[in-house]
Amino acid sequence: MVVLRDAVVLVGGFPLLSGVNLDLDPGTLTVVTGANGAGKTSLLRLLGGLVTLTSGAGTVSGVDLKSGDLRELRRRVGWLGHEGSFYDDLSVRENLTFAAKALGRPTEEIPRVLERVGLTSRTTTTAKLLSAGQRRRLGLAWLLLRRPETWLLDEPYASLDDEGRTFFDELIAEVVRSGATVVVSAHDPLRSSSLRPRTLTLAGGLVVGDVS
Amino acid sequence: MIRIALLVAGKDLRIERRSRVLLWQVLPFGVTALVLCGLALGPLHAGNSSAAPGLFYLVMLLVALLMINRAQVIEGSPGTRASVATLGLDPAGVFLGKALALAVELWLTGVVVLAGSVLFLHTALSGTLSALPSVVVTLAALAAAGTLYGALSGGGQGPATLLPMLSLPAFAPLLIAGERSFSDALHGGSLWRWWVISLVALAAYLAIGILLYGVLEES
Amino acid sequence: MIKTLSQRLLGPVTLVLLALTFWLGLWVTPPDKVQGNLARLLYVHPAIAWVALYVSFGTAAIASALYLWKRTRSVVMDRVAYCAMEVSTVFIILTLITGSIWGRPTWGVWWAWDARLTSTAILGLFELAYLALRRANDDPDLRARRCAVFAIIAAINVPIIHFSVDWWNTLHQGATVFTENGNLLVHGIMLWTLFISLFAFTLLFFWLLRARYRLEVLRATRYDVALDEALAQRRREGVH
Numbered sequence: 059m060v061v062l063r064d065a066v067v068l069v070g071g072f073p074l075l076s077g078v079n080l081d082l083d084p085g086t087l088t089v090v091t092g093a094n095g096a097g098k099t100s101l102l103r104l105l106g107g108l109v110t111l112t113s114g115a116g117t118v119s120g121v122d123l124k125s126g127d128l129r130e131l132r133r134r135v136g137w138l139g140h141e142g143s144f145y146d147d148l149s150v151r152e153n154l155t156f157a158a159k160a161l162g163r164p165t166e167e168i169p170r171v172l173e174r175v176g177l178t179s180r181t182t183t184t185a186k187l188l189s190a191g192q193r194r195r196l197g198l199a200w201l202l203l204r205r206p207e208t209w210l211l212d213e214p215y216a217s218l219d220d221e222g223r224t225f226f227d228e229l230i231a232e233v234v235r236s237g238a239t240v241v242v243s244a245h246d247p248l249r250s251s252s253l254r255p256r257t258l259t260l261a262g263g264l265v266v267g268d269v270s
Numbered sequence: 271m272i273r274i275a276l277l278v279a280g281k282d283l284r285i286e287r288r289s290r291v292l293l294w295q296v297l298p299f300g301v302t303a304l305v306l307c308g309l310a311l312g313p314l315h316a317g318n319s320s321a322a323p324g325l326f327y328l329v330m331l332l333v334a335l336l337m338i339n340r341a342q343v344i345e346g347s348p349g350t351r352a353s354v355a356t357l358g359l360d361p362a363g364v365f366l367g368k369a370l371a372l373a374v375e376l377w378l379t380g381v382v383v384l385a386g387s388v389l390f391l392h393t394a395l396s397g398t399l400s401a402l403p404s405v406v407v408t409l410a411a412l413a414a415a416g417t418l419y420g421a422l423s424g425g426g427q428g429p430a431t432l433l434p435m436l437s438l439p440a441f442a443p444l445l446i447a448g449e450r451s452f453s454d455a456l457h458g459g460s461l462w463r464w465w466v467i468s469l470v471a472l473a474a475y476l477a478i479g480i481l482l483y484g485v486l487e488e489s
Numbered sequence: 490m491i492k493t494l495s496q497r498l499l500g501p502v503t504l505v506l507l508a509l510t511f512w513l514g515l516w517v518t519p520p521d522k523v524q525g526n527l528a529r530l531l532y533v534h535p536a537i538a539w540v541a542l543y544v545s546f547g548t549a550a551i552a553s554a555l556y557l558w559k560r561t562r563s564v565v566m567d568r569v570a571y572c573a574m575e576v577s578t579v580f581i582i583l584t585l586i587t588g589s590i591w592g593r594p595t596w597g598v599w600w601a602w603d604a605r606l607t608s609t610a611i612l613g614l615f616e617l618a619y620l621a622l623r624r625a626n627d628d629p630d631l632r633a634r635r636c637a638v639f640a641i642i643a644a645i646n647v648p649i650i651h652f653s654v655d656w657w658n659t660l661h662q663g664a665t666v667f668t669e670n671g672n673l674l675v676h677g678i679m680l681w682t683l684f685i686s687l688f689a690f691t692l693l694f695f696w697l698l699r700a701r702y703r704l705e706v707l708r709a710t711r712y713d714v715a716l717d718e719a720l721a722q723r724r725r726e727g728v729h
Contacts, residue, residue: 070627071716076723108352110630129484133358144353145344147285159277160357184288197353262727418642422635428625435621436639439614440646443653450657467653474645482641485557485634 059084060105060208060239064114065123067104067263074100076263077114082241084207087234090243092260098243101260102210105241106137119208133161136206138197140213146186150177150196153185157200167203175199176225191222198229209233209240216245271363271480278359278367283374285344292375296336300379303329304386322391323401323452326383327408327445333379334412335437337372338420339430361484365417369479373413380409394456401455408448408468414475415440421486444471496699503696506689510536513682527594532682534587536690541584542609545577545694546616546644553640556633564709567633570640572701574619576694581613608647608654615643629712 060082067075075097082088090098103109105118107128116123121131144153151168158165172178175195180188188196194214201209214226234240242255259267286292307325308316315321345351384405387393419437423429447467454464514532521528552570555561588606589599600606622639626632 066720068716068720071712071719073716073720073723076720076727103352106356108355129358131358132356135356137352137356139349139352144350145281145285146347146350147288147344148281152284156277156281157357160274160359162273200353260727262723262725264724264727266727418638422622422639423625432621432625436618439611439618440642442611443646443649446653446657463652463656467649467656471649474649478638478642478645482557482638485638 059120060116060118060241062104062114062116062123065104065111065116066113067100067109068112069100069109073263074109075104078260078263078265080116080258080265082239084239085234085237087230087240087242087255089255089257090241090260091245091257096260097263098260099212100263102137102212102241102243105208106135106210107131108137119206134206135208135210136201136204137210138194138201138212138214140216144185144200147184149182149184150188150199151181153196154200154203158203161204163203168199171199171202174202175229190217191219194218194222195225198226207238209238211240211242213243213245271360271366274360274363275366275370278364279370279374280367282341282344282368282371286340286371286375291340292337292378296333296340296375297379297382299336300329300333300383301386303332304383305390308390316390317392319391320453322387322393323456324445324449325391326387326393326452327448329383330376330380330409330412330448331438331441331445333383334372334376334416334441335434337375337379338416338433338437341368341372341417342420342424342429355487361487362480365421365479365483366476368420369410369414369417369476372417373410376409376413377406380405397456397458401452404448404451404455404465404468407465407472408444408451411444411468411472411475412441414472414479415444418475418479418483418486421483443467447471499692499696499699503689503692506685506692510682510686510689513678513685518679518682524595527591530587530591531679532686534584534591535683536686537580537587538584538609539687540690540694541577541580542612544691545573545580545698546612546647548698549573549577550640550644553637553644556637557641564629564633567637568702568705568709569698570637571623572698572705574616574640576697576701578613578616578620579697580694581609581616584609585613604651604654604657607657608650611650611654612643612647615646619643 060080062078062080065075065078065080066073078097078101090101092098100109104111104116104123107118107121107123110128111123117126118131119134121127121134123131144157148156150172154168154171155165158168169178169181172181175198177192177195177199180192185193185196198214209230211230215223218226230240230242256268256270258265259269304325307321307329311319311321311325319325345354384398384402388395388398416437419433419440423432423436444467447464451464451468510532514529518529518532520526549570552566552573556563556566556570585606588609592601592603592606593599596603619636619639623632623636626635
């Protein structure tokens with residue numbers, strides 16, 4: 059569940075979001091599109107508790123963006139950035155083990171999750187040796203391990219091949235079906251027709267288009 | 271808090287062991303700096319100099335600056351920072367873990383630089399050994415302070431140049447306390463008050479770090 | 490009413506008291522038996538040091554602590570801390586300069602590794618570092634938090650530095666006004682001049698702080714106007 063009212067985010071004196079209104083229900087997929095600098099990444103970072111709300115109001119997964127504990131919000135939502143990895147000098151397994159232990163979660167699920175994202179053969183590979191697509195899969199593995207109620211995927215399709223895109227589409231569809239709120243930022247509309255997402259267009263830090 | 275601290279310390283040390291920056295860059299730098307100190311003292315004073323304890327700590331301060339920057343670089347890329355932020359880790363635990371990892375690295379480097387001091391500056395081995403406990407405490411205080419200053423300078427403009435500016439004034443009492451207790455140990459005496467300075471500084475930095483490390487986090 | 494009056498009078502009263510201090514210090518008081526005219530620094534140096542080390546730095550440290558405490562966190566505390574620290578830096582530099590002027594004939598060198606001189610200099614470095622940190626962060630909220638933590642670290646370091654340097658080396662002139670038994674060493678007009686100077690320089694600090702604070706408010710207003718403009722422009726990007 060996501061609610062934003064006149065959300066303004068200023069960082070270093072620059073307005074990234076200039077008054078966003080948004081309502082997202084559980085079990086829905088929303089694609090945020092827009093030109094470079096339109097505010098897509100900032101919107102996802104705001105929902106993920108990675109930037110603070112300057113003015114306006116909002117709640118994400120039950121946490122108030124203005125007065126709530128952003129650290130708690132970060133734990134509740136799953137955010138995946140462009141780079142999608144933790145530590146470059148740790149292996150795939152070590153990265154996941156660190157993250158799981160940090161949140162006090164069992165590490166037994168790691169092999170299953172790695173298999174789901176197709177990284178079983180890369181378990182001991184250092185993260186910095188992974189390709190962009192593989193790094194994103196590692197990030198997804200982490201989200202699958204946590205199963206958050208809100209998924210925020212920032213440009214998950216960037217520099218992915220066709221197989222990678224299909225894989226992401228399928229996985230996103232599965233997550234939406236399980237009842238999670240999923241927000242994806244992307245330059246182009248999603249290719250897969252099975253998902254039928256709601257598409258928001260951003261420009262100048264505002265929502266300027268909303269097509270369901 | 272302790273669980274997170276041990277996890278973070280283990281992670282930092284594992285990354286350090288894998289990247290070998292400590293082994294191939296920091297340790298040689300420490301020894302090189304010590305040799306340069308000997309050259310700066312001149313042929314008459316380089317051996318058996320009363321300046322040796324002070325030079326040891328001066329070298330350790332420079333080494334600490336390198337390591338603090340290095341510890342920041344580990345979390346440096348925006349992707350890593352944001353990914354780690356999503357874990358919502360307890361900041362007090364993160365602080366303690368990073369300080370512990372830095373302390374371990376400083377202790378290891380300290381042993382090598384002390385050996386260099388015995389070799390190049392002719393400090394007495396027995397005196398150097400008896401200085402070890404105070405060196406351990408002072409370097410731990412340096413690690414706790416350095417972790418705080420690393421977080422203070424991180425992410426702003428010119429963090430690598432801001433760090434020495436922020437940290438060196440605070441390192442001054444540690445330098446004094448460390449140098450005095452090391453000198454005392456070399457001359458067979460031991461003054462508790464230098465220990466007190468290092469211990470009080472260690473306790474103060476640990477307390478500030480545990481209470482306020484979260485405040486320093488970037489939004 | 491009283492507030493407005495005191496604000497209006499702060500400047501003139503400060504100037505009158507400073508003028509009185511200089512008149513008493515330079516013309517009315519007699520030269521010292523031992524130190525001669527050099528002793529006239531007694532009417533300037535201790536007062537400046539008092540403001541630098543206690544009044545201004547103390548104000549900055551307390552305002553920083555109040556900023557860090559959630560209940561009293563406000564932009565006012567951040568501004569007071571910053572402005573007080575900036576004024577304090579000026580006073581610290583003046584303390585070191587007047588101290589050196591005293592030290593040259595007394596110790597024979599402009600700089601001596603005296604405990605109080607050294608610890609004052611280290612505190613001065615802390616304050617310069619604070620100002621550097623202030624300029625290194627653009628985000629006002631992050632800057633305020635980091636600077637407040639740094640000011641607290643500096644404040645906690647003050648006693649640590651004091652004792653470490655004190656045990657390390659002490660040349661500084663001991664108690665001047667009172668003996669260790671609390672008996673007066675300085676008498677009559679000299680004592681009065683000293684007290685007036687302490688009061689005058691303390692008022693000078695608050696006057697400067699107020700002026701600096703006003704400047705900071707103006708700067709913040711300009712920043713807010715620039716933000717509003719940036720926000721409006723950003724919204725126009727979205728509309729067109």
